[in-house]
Amino acid sequence: METSCKSVFPKCYDLSTRFYVKSKYRKDAGNLREKVIDLSELLVGFSLHSLNPDKWKWLPDTSGLFSVKSCYQVLLENSEIIVLDSNVLTAIKHLWRNDAPSKVLVFGWRLFLDRLPTSWIGKSIIAGVDGWNHFKLFGEMVKMKNSERISHLIWLATTWNIWKLRNNMIFHGAILNASSLLDDIKAFSWAWVNGRYGHK
Structure with a gap:
């Protein structure tokens, strides 16, 4: 030494x-x-x-x-090689094609890989179990032009706002308000689909 x-x-x-x-x-x-x-x-x-x-x-x-x-x-x-499930890889490829903010895309990526910091409070929550499948099914919900991308943006807005609310409740003592959460999900979805993040 x-x-x-x-x-x-x-x-x-x-x-x-x-x-x-x-x-x-x-x-x-x-x-x-x-x-x-x-x-x-x-x-x-x-x-x-x-x-x-x-x-x-x-x-x-x-x-x-x-x-x-x-x-x-x-x-x-010096790294350990982890072989990912092909379904997870496909979901990650679709995830990166979305026009959400980078921090939200990174959040989705970490969710798929079960790498969200969920053990800070002494409890470990398995957050990413079949997250790729939920993402995929959400992408198939709407049948229209660019429907998969729009559905994925809504999925990102939903999971991102739930994650933020969860953190605010744990670290800042916020109180769950389902109506406010739904309004936030709608606002983020609308902004990303129609705003600067929604156009290629």
């Missing part, structure tokens, strides 16, 4: 950040000299030049330079 010089030599570090030595350090001058000697021995072989500024080095890449590709590779190498 790597340890910083600051934690190993706190007094030396403290002195290096000051312009003068306070009297309390004069009492420990002998001990401080020993620490400086120890620190000097640790730094043997290091060449510090004022003309060569410090710089960041990205260790996962041999060039030392950060790139999204190398970061992605590190994530792939």
Whole structure:
């Protein structure tokens, strides 16, 4: 385990950040000299030049330079591969084709993958059980041009507003008002279908 010089030599570090030595350090001058000697021995072989500024080095890449590709590779190498059900994948593809706000689409995606943070209050709720199936059936409800996309926007407005109400009840003590919830679902659905999110 790597340890910083600051934690190993706190007094030396403290002195290096000051312009003068306070009297309390004069009492420990002998001990401080020993620490400086120890620190000097640790730094043997290091060449510090004022003309060569410090710089960041990205260790996962041999060039030392950060790139999204190398970061992605590190994530792939250190991640657990999860094989998703083909129905879930199909639902996710349909989900991303909708014109709802990004945060709502991410919410739907997390719902399908059962990755919503539902255990904050000490209870775990299985939120995404067959969520893809509910999404699919909701998309088949209306029979008209662009009906699947419109139905999916209504589904997103419904689940999003239920989720927000649930959080407000848990964290802010809000009281369930079904009429207000229905009004919010209608308003969001209307805005997304007819507004800037409803047109391609």
